[in-house]
Amino acid sequence: MNEGAGIDLEDLPDDLTATEAGMWQAFRNGTMYDLTSGDAITDDPHGGRVWGPERTVRARVVAWLLLDGPPALTGRVSALKLAGVQIGGTLDVAGGAVTPYVELRGCRFEREVLLPEAHFTTVRLIDCSVPRLEAARLRTRGDLHLPRCRFHRGVRLTDAHIGTDLLLNQAVVHRDRNGRSIAGDGLTVGQDLQAELLETHGELSLRSATVGVSLSLRGARLANPGARHALNAPQLTVERTLYLTPAGLGAQALSGATPARGTRIQRFECQGGVRLDDGRFGDAVDLTRARFSLTDGQELSLRRLQTPELRFLGERPRRGTVVLSGARIVTLVDRADAWPDPGRLHMPGFAYENLVPQGPFPLSRRLGWVAAATAEYNPEPYERLAGVLRAAGEDEDAREVLLAKQRRRRQTLPPAGKLWGFAQDWAVAYGYRPGRALVWMALLWAAGAWAFAHAAHAPVPGGKQPAWSPALFALDLLLPVIDLGQTAQWQLRGPWQWLSAALVLVGWILATAVAAGATRLLRRS
Numbered sequence: 001m002n003e004g005a006g007i008d009l010e011d012l013p014d015d016l017t018a019t020e021a022g023m024w025q026a027f028r029n030g031t032m033y034d035l036t037s038g039d040a041i042t043d044d045p046h047g048g049r050v051w052g053p054e055r056t057v058r059a060r061v062v063a064w065l066l067l068d069g070p071p072a073l074t075g076r077v078s079a080l081k082l083a084g085v086q087i088g089g090t091l092d093v094a095g096g097a098v099t100p101y102v103e104l105r106g107c108r109f110e111r112e113v114l115l116p117e118a119h120f121t122t123v124r125l126i127d128c129s130v131p132r133l134e135a136a137r138l139r140t141r142g143d144l145h146l147p148r149c150r151f152h153r154g155v156r157l158t159d160a161h162i163g164t165d166l167l168l169n170q171a172v173v174h175r176d177r178n179g180r181s182i183a184g185d186g187l188t189v190g191q192d193l194q195a196e197l198l199e200t201h202g203e204l205s206l207r208s209a210t211v212g213v214s215l216s217l218r219g220a221r222l223a224n225p226g227a228r229h230a231l232n233a234p235q236l237t238v239e240r241t242l243y244l245t246p247a248g249l250g251a252q253a254l255s256g257a258t259p260a261r262g263t264r265i266q267r268f269e270c271q272g273g274v275r276l277d278d279g280r281f282g283d284a285v286d287l288t289r290a291r292f293s294l295t296d297g298q299e300l301s302l303r304r305l306q307t308p309e310l311r312f313l314g315e316r317p318r319r320g321t322v323v324l325s326g327a328r329i330v331t332l333v334d335r336a337d338a339w340p341d342p343g344r345l346h347m348p349g350f351a352y353e354n355l356v357p358q359g360p361f362p363l364s365r366r367l368g369w370v371a372a373a374t375a376e377y378n379p380e381p382y383e384r385l386a387g388v389l390r391a392a393g394e395d396e397d398a399r400e401v402l403l404a405k406q407r408r409r410r411q412t413l414p415p416a417g418k419l420w421g422f423a424q425d426w427a428v429a430y431g432y433r434p435g436r437a438l439v440w441m442a443l444l445w446a447a448g449a450w451a452f453a454h455a456a457h458a459p460v461p462g463g464k465q466p467a468w469s470p471a472l473f474a475l476d477l478l479l480p481v482i483d484l485g486q487t488a489q490w491q492l493r494g495p496w497q498w499l500s501a502a503l504v505l506v507g508w509i510l511a512t513a514v515a516a517g518a519t520r521l522l523r524r525s
Contacts (some may be wrong), residue, residue, distance in 0.1 A: 014319040036084035059089035168195040175202025206233035219247025230272025273298035281307035294320025342372035
């Protein structure tokens with residue numbers, strides 16, 4: 001509804017159309033210039049209905065108002081507020097300083113909007129149809145709102161500086177000639193960047209971007225399946241949390257809140273690779289229920305990422321690779337079925353301090369998680385997991401992890417090393433189960449004592465023999481260092497000699513394995 005009554009028509013420029021004259025008057029009055037008809041189909045800026053001259057203003061007149069418009073009426077603040085208006089031609093305010101507040105609702109632009117290096121207070125384009133938004137190095141003191149807009153040839157916000165919030169909720173952005181939907185490299189947002197339910201067709205690029213509070217891509221759908229990346233954001237800095245999580249649909253769903261029970265939700269979906277290398281996130285990176293549709297050559301890349309918490313709770317990627325090389329986090333919140341299959345997970349140098357599994361995640365599956373990330377033997381992931389378990393008081397599980405490390409290492413050894421490894425594993429489980437050696441020793445001692453009780457034994461000539469004791473004789477053979485005075489005073493012949501030699505050999509193996517295990521335990525302590 002227009003409120004331009006009482007304005008002297010002699011103050012209007014001569015070449016304005018009637019529609020433009022109404023916009024001019026509303027600008028001075030600071031009121032909404034509303035040309036909607038009330039019919040939803042006709043008023044849809046994205047529909048096919050033609051808007052005639054009665055709803056069209058020239059882009060140069062709009063630029064005139066923004067850059068050098070008339071003064072506001074007494075007691076009013078000038079502002080450009082349009083609804084249901086078609087802007088003909090290219091709106092070009094590049095490099096200009098725009099003071100008035102700008103809000104366009106349900107408007108249609110015939111050609112691209114050029115705002116590079118312009119300075120604004122606050123700009124709101126809501127549910128508008130825009131061929132392309134060119135806004136490199138744009139600066140706003142307040143917000144830049146673009147919710148529900150449709151951009152047919154992309155958005156460029158390279159090195160732009162948004163003073164408070166950037167809103168892209170429910171926007172639809174198609175690719176430009178370079179294959180990018182949103183080019184936001186070097187973008188700085190003072191507070192929140194909200195892009196919930198955003199739909200992109202092309203690469204969303206946020207390289208070296210900085211967000212002062214949180215970055216929300218809740219419920220967004222990013223599609224760039226034929227290229228390398230759908231989300232390309234290396235060196236991204238977010239002071240609080242990056243959300244790649246579901247969003248509620250409908251009026252009852254509040255932005256940034258967990259959807260209420262019964263609310264229809266839309267999960268975050270990404271068709272194409274994701275690159276968050278060298279990112280810094282002050283609170284968390286949340287991938288709860290995220291779905292990544294990757295090809296074999298694409299990655300969910302989190303190389304050298306740093307954050308206090310990583311919530312790896314998305315859907316298992318069926319193809320592609322998850323890379324956590326060099327990432328450093330404090331708490332890993334994960335689920336067993338969220339990780340990819342063996343060969344599709346790489347995490348050398350991945351450092352974490354706490355594990356908080358959601359749902360059942362037995363140690364056997366955690367060991368499979370480590371094995372899936374190490375196509376070739378690498379001790380570091382096993383030692384990292386063992387250290388985290390030991391710090392949490394799970395000493396028995398930590399020993400199981402280190403035992404699994406030794407068994408994995410054994411696979412890389414030559415035949416002689418494998419044989420000795422099997423002997424250590426059989427005897428004392430590489431020192432992580434030292435009680436096993438005592439069991440074997442007791443069994444062999446009992447078996448030896450029983451066998452030697454039936455053996456013919458002759459005294460050594462010239463010696464002073466102690467009383468024959470099959471039990472002491474067997475124990476003297478098994479203990480490689482201690483001399484109990486039996487083996488040097490009695491002679492066995494035939495098969496009994498071979499049994500004696502076997503017990504001596506087994507005794508040395510058990511003693512050496514126990515010594516190696518004790519050394520390993522002392523080294524860990």
